[in-house]
Amino acid sequence: xxxxxxxxxxxxxxxxxxxxxxxxxxxxxxxxxxxxxxxxxxxxxxxxxxxxxxxxxxxxxxxxxxxxxxxxxxxxxxxxxxxxxxxxxxxxxxxxxxxxxxxxxxxxxxxxxxxxxxxxxxxxxxxxxxxxxxxxxxxxxxxxxxxxxxxxxxxxxxxxxxxxxxxxxxxxxxxxxxxxxxxxxxxxxxxxxxxxxxxxxxxxxxxxxxxxxxxxxxxxxxxxxxxxxxxxxxxxxxxxxxxxxxxxxxxxxxxxxxxxxxxxxxxxxxxxxxxxxxxxxxxxxxxxxxxxxxxxxxxxxxxxxxxxxxxxxxxxxxxxxxxxxxxxxxxxxxxxxxxxxxxxxxxxxxxxxxxxxxxxxxxxxxxxxxxxxxxxxxxxxxxxxxxxxxxxxxxxxxxxxxxxxxxxxxxxxxxxxxxxxxxxxxxxxxxxxxxxxxxxxxxxxxxxxxxxxxxxxxxxxxxx
Amino acid sequence: xxxxxxxxxxxxxxxxxxxxxxxxxxxxxxxxxxxxxxxxxxxxxxxxxxxxxxxxxxxxxxxxxxxxxxxxxxxxxxxxxxxxxxxxxxxxxxxxxxxxxxxxxxxxxxxxxxxxxxxxxxxxxxxxxxxxxxxxxxxxxxxxxxxxxxxxxxxxxxxxxxxxxxxxxxxxxxxxxxxxxxxxxxxxxxxxxxxxxxxxxxxxxxxxxxxxxxxxxxxxxxxxxxxxxxxxxxxxxxxxxxxxxxxxxxxxxxxxxxxxxxxxxxxxxxxxxxxxxxxxxxxxxxxxxxxxxxxxxxxxxxxxxxxxxxxxxxxxxxxxxxxxxxxxxxxxxxxxxxxxxxxxxxxxxxxxxxxxxxxxxxxxxxxxxxxxxxxxxxxxxxxxxxxxxxxxxxxxxxxxxxxxxxxxxxxxxxxxxxxxxxxxxxxxxxxxxxxxxxxxxxxxxxxxxxxxxxxxxxxxxxxx
Numbered sequence: 001x002x003x004x005x006x007x008x009x010x011x012x013x014x015x016x017x018x019x020x021x022x023x024x025x026x027x028x029x030x031x032x033x034x035x036x037x038x039x040x041x042x043x044x045x046x047x048x049x050x051x052x053x054x055x056x057x058x059x060x061x062x063x064x065x066x067x068x069x070x071x072x073x074x075x076x077x078x079x080x081x082x083x084x085x086x087x088x089x090x091x092x093x094x095x096x097x098x099x100x101x102x103x104x105x106x107x108x109x110x111x112x113x114x115x116x117x118x119x120x121x122x123x124x125x126x127x128x129x130x131x132x133x134x135x136x137x138x139x140x141x142x143x144x145x146x147x148x149x150x151x152x153x154x155x156x157x158x159x160x161x162x163x164x165x166x167x168x169x170x171x172x173x174x175x176x177x178x179x180x181x182x183x184x185x186x187x188x189x190x191x192x193x194x195x196x197x198x199x200x201x202x203x204x205x206x207x208x209x210x211x212x213x214x215x216x217x218x219x220x221x222x223x224x225x226x227x228x229x230x231x232x233x234x235x236x237x238x239x240x241x242x243x244x245x246x247x248x249x250x251x252x253x254x255x256x257x258x259x260x261x262x263x264x265x266x267x268x269x270x271x272x273x274x275x276x277x278x279x280x281x282x283x284x285x286x287x288x289x290x291x292x293x294x295x296x297x298x299x300x301x302x303x304x305x306x307x308x309x310x311x312x313x314x315x316x317x318x319x320x321x322x323x324x325x326x327x328x329x330x331x332x333x334x335x336x337x338x339x340x341x342x343x344x345x346x347x348x349x350x351x352x353x354x355x356x357x358x359x360x361x362x363x364x365x366x367x368x369x370x371x372x373x374x375x376x377x378x379x380x381x382x383x384x385x386x387x388x389x390x391x392x393x394x395x396x397x398x399x400x401x402x403x404x405x406x407x408x409x410x411x412x413x414x415x416x417x418x419x420x421x422x423x424x425x426x427x428x429x430x431x432x433x434x435x436x437x438x439x440x441x442x443x444x445x446x447x448x449x450x451x452x453x454x455x456x457x458x459x460x461x462x463x464x
Numbered sequence: 465x466x467x468x469x470x471x472x473x474x475x476x477x478x479x480x481x482x483x484x485x486x487x488x489x490x491x492x493x494x495x496x497x498x499x500x501x502x503x504x505x506x507x508x509x510x511x512x513x514x515x516x517x518x519x520x521x522x523x524x525x526x527x528x529x530x531x532x533x534x535x536x537x538x539x540x541x542x543x544x545x546x547x548x549x550x551x552x553x554x555x556x557x558x559x560x561x562x563x564x565x566x567x568x569x570x571x572x573x574x575x576x577x578x579x580x581x582x583x584x585x586x587x588x589x590x591x592x593x594x595x596x597x598x599x600x601x602x603x604x605x606x607x608x609x610x611x612x613x614x615x616x617x618x619x620x621x622x623x624x625x626x627x628x629x630x631x632x633x634x635x636x637x638x639x640x641x642x643x644x645x646x647x648x649x650x651x652x653x654x655x656x657x658x659x660x661x662x663x664x665x666x667x668x669x670x671x672x673x674x675x676x677x678x679x680x681x682x683x684x685x686x687x688x689x690x691x692x693x694x695x696x697x698x699x700x701x702x703x704x705x706x707x708x709x710x711x712x713x714x715x716x717x718x719x720x721x722x723x724x725x726x727x728x729x730x731x732x733x734x735x736x737x738x739x740x741x742x743x744x745x746x747x748x749x750x751x752x753x754x755x756x757x758x759x760x761x762x763x764x765x766x767x768x769x770x771x772x773x774x775x776x777x778x779x780x781x782x783x784x785x786x787x788x789x790x791x792x793x794x795x796x797x798x799x800x801x802x803x804x805x806x807x808x809x810x811x812x813x814x815x816x817x818x819x820x821x822x823x824x825x826x827x828x829x830x831x832x833x834x835x836x837x838x839x840x841x842x843x844x845x846x847x848x849x850x851x852x853x854x855x856x857x858x859x860x861x862x863x864x865x866x867x868x869x870x871x872x873x874x875x876x877x878x879x880x881x882x883x884x885x886x887x888x889x890x891x892x893x894x895x896x897x898x899x900x901x902x903x904x905x906x907x908x909x910x911x912x913x914x915x916x917x918x919x920x921x922x923x924x925x926x927x928x
Binding site (some may be wrong): 040047065105111 | 500501502527528529530531532533534556560562572573575593
């Protein structure tokens with residue numbers, strides 16, 4: 001068993017991480033239910049994320065819509081019969097169902113909007129909620145109402161969809177990079193009678209407990225949905241055809257995955273790029289010594305002058321160690337404590353949240369010191385995300401090695417034929433975990449199952 | 465019957481206005497349902513409105529949350545039994561209900577968060593959806609899922625709530641001013657066994673058809689909800705009490721009300737302050753004459769230079785009159801048509817959407833001319849909103865005059881005692897429309913019903 005890389009990373013378990021999210025004021029649980037409430041500190045991160053999305057999608061021709069949350073049951077039954085069964089996973093009333101996916105409320109409208117080739121392509125995206133009930137509980141997938149961002153496009157040819165799927169992949173890459181989250185990109189094998197797509201690309205993050213979690217999906221739906229919802233067009237020669245479609249999406253989960261991986265025993269650690277405030281200025285013994293307050297005001301003035309966002313903590317109701325612990329829990333990247341020591345030495349002190357490193361500096365150098373440190377914290381934390389990702393994978397060449405790796409909470413990389421026989425055969429032999437998907441490679445390797453030569457790598461993992 | 469002011473205003477009926485909203489790309493209807501879809505052009509207005517709210521609320525100490533859309537049925541039954549019956553107006557599943565109001569998903573959490581006086585005040589706001597079914601259909605209140613913005617606060621005394629209600633009123637004023645919407649502010653008489661508030665202030669807009677529509681509500685809930693949801697606190701002397709609360713809210717409807725009032729036979733007319741693009745530059749016979757294209761590019765360069773947002777229309781697939789009609793429908797405040805005439809005369813021509821006034825100007829004066837015209841359009845359209853408001857009201861001194869005024873599609877202003885006898889008596893006598901509410905005035909007047917002296921004015925109207 002060859003270890004690709006194996007560095008130590010976060011050891012925070014899921015329960016502890018959920019406590020951090022509650023303590024830091026990111027989320028709250030609606031009593032007696034699994035539904036999430038997003039709190040102000042969480043929204044100070046997610047609202048700029050939404051702005052980022054609203055800026056990113058139009059660059060790729062996607063325009064924002066808010067589609068109905070209530071779907072007609074007829075459309076729901078259509079979807080349920082022809083494509084996939086939601087079974088008991090959907091909230092249904094007599095006349096309406098809460099949308100379990102975007103297709104059901106978007107594609108009946110596409111049918112209205114599309115008549116000829118001149119109406120194509122259409123590209124829409126939405127930021128909204130999807131509802132599924134009866135799923136496993138837990139911070140990442142319990143939540144019956146999940147925020148979901150999804151893009152849908154309709155085109156006049158297969159080739160256009162192929163190109164669009166590549167572009168959708170670029171969007172997904174940029175979204176995941178917003179939170180610094182590395183992922184395994186693979187193609188899901190589709191061997192079913194009622195496929196939801198002709199090609200399905202999955203983006204899986206690796207969590208600190210060694211499980212993988214779907215961070216994004218990218219589908220070449222082609223004509224599967226357009227035939228069911230009867231979305232068709234006439235081309236310039238009078239021929240009629242169904243539209244060719246792509247769809248892709250992700251939830252707010254990548255944000256939580258990244259936060260979890262970056263957590264340490266003291267709480268969250270925010271990437272400076274997403275932290276609502278980059279720095280906390282903490283006045284020791286607030287309002288006791290005018291000279292200290294003056295020094296604090298000088299530091300705050302510099303922050304304002306250089307546009308560095310900060311929290312100012314002059315809370316005299318808590319002891320200093322509790323105040324520090326609070327900001328560490330919340331993951332603010334840098335902390336300036338200003339008190340008698342700083343006044344006497346004439347130097348300010350800044351402490352990094354990521355590694356608790358301390359730097360003394362002169363007030364006049366504030367901008368340069370803080371900017372450089374923020375860059376360093378950003379790099380270091382992004383490196384931690386990469387280290388966790390690489391260190392969580394091992395290469396296996398036998399099914400025994402797969403079992404050993406899964407037992408030691410690793411994700412397994414392997415080489416395998418892209419065939420039903422080999423993939424299903426391996427799945428049965430290993431009898432735990434799951435083959436996430438496969439990806440084409442340049443070099444020739446031996447299939448772990450049939451030992452024939454192959455040009456595909458694959459990943460085996462325990463999924464969340 | 466004395467007319468306060470009676471100027472002509474928009475004569476667009478509701479059905480026509482709804483067609484405009486569809487044609488301009490503001491909304492779309494999910495087929496076979498009353499649920500709205502918000503389209504890109506609508507969201508280009510509503511997203512900046514949300515940003516405005518996210519900037520405004522924190523100035524008054526309100527912090528943003530996203531509360532669950534799914535409410536526990538237990539909390540729902542609690543609300544239903546103790547305060548008001550939603551009856552069949554709520555989407556219920558076995559275990560959960562779609563929230564019909566914010567209280568049901570917010571106050572169980574307040575109970576968790578509030579223990580002592582030090583936890584108070586708490587002020588939260590959310591931008592989200594509320595669900596009611598079986599209500600009257602139509603563009604303004606059919607929509608089973610309505611976007612709603614609401615603030616909730618909990619305090620330790622009645623006095624604090626009184627002050628908060630005044631501040632909430634200031635927030636409401638600023639929100640309605642965003643869309644230039646004038647309203648009747650009045651206190652709703654509360655004579656019921658199970659009041660939802662001790663005081664309830666309504667903000668009613670007057671629509672072009674003479675009906676009034678609730679634009680915002682402001683409640684002094686005091687302890688009515690805190691007793692039901694058992695939200696209590698210990699003060700510094702160890703005494704226990706229930707919290708004193710305020711709540712207020714409004715939907716996206718004020719935006720639609722304002723749009724309707726400003727519509728004319730050609731379509732929408734957007735206030736420049738909310739228009740996603742202030743100007744459309746329309747190239748006549750696009751790409752036929754390089755000199756014209758050069759002139760267009762010069763104008764576009766000036767627009768970019770001065771940061772004036774514009775659409776550039778170089779669509780050669782439609783005749784010029786259809787292209788103009790499209791931008792008029794969408795309500796873009798100013799239109800520059802650039803063609804042979806402009807090239808030959810050396811002057812540019814700008815046409816106002818509000819009154820179709822035309823101004824010729826030199827390219828070098830572009831910034832000044834456009835800025836001044838945008839100011840004038842803004843003023844003129846806001847004046848139209850005020851004119852509609854004032855011109856829709858008449859003063860009545862007898863119940864016959866009330867009936868005549870309602871028949872001629874007016875809102876009636878009157879003087880009345882703030883008493884159950886006079887208000888209910890008048891309602892029975894008139895036997896149509898509704899008394900919206902009353903408001904205290906300085907001068908002494910005669911009550912329309914009992915003829916005694918009173919210091920209250922009131923409004924009688926047909927509500928939407």
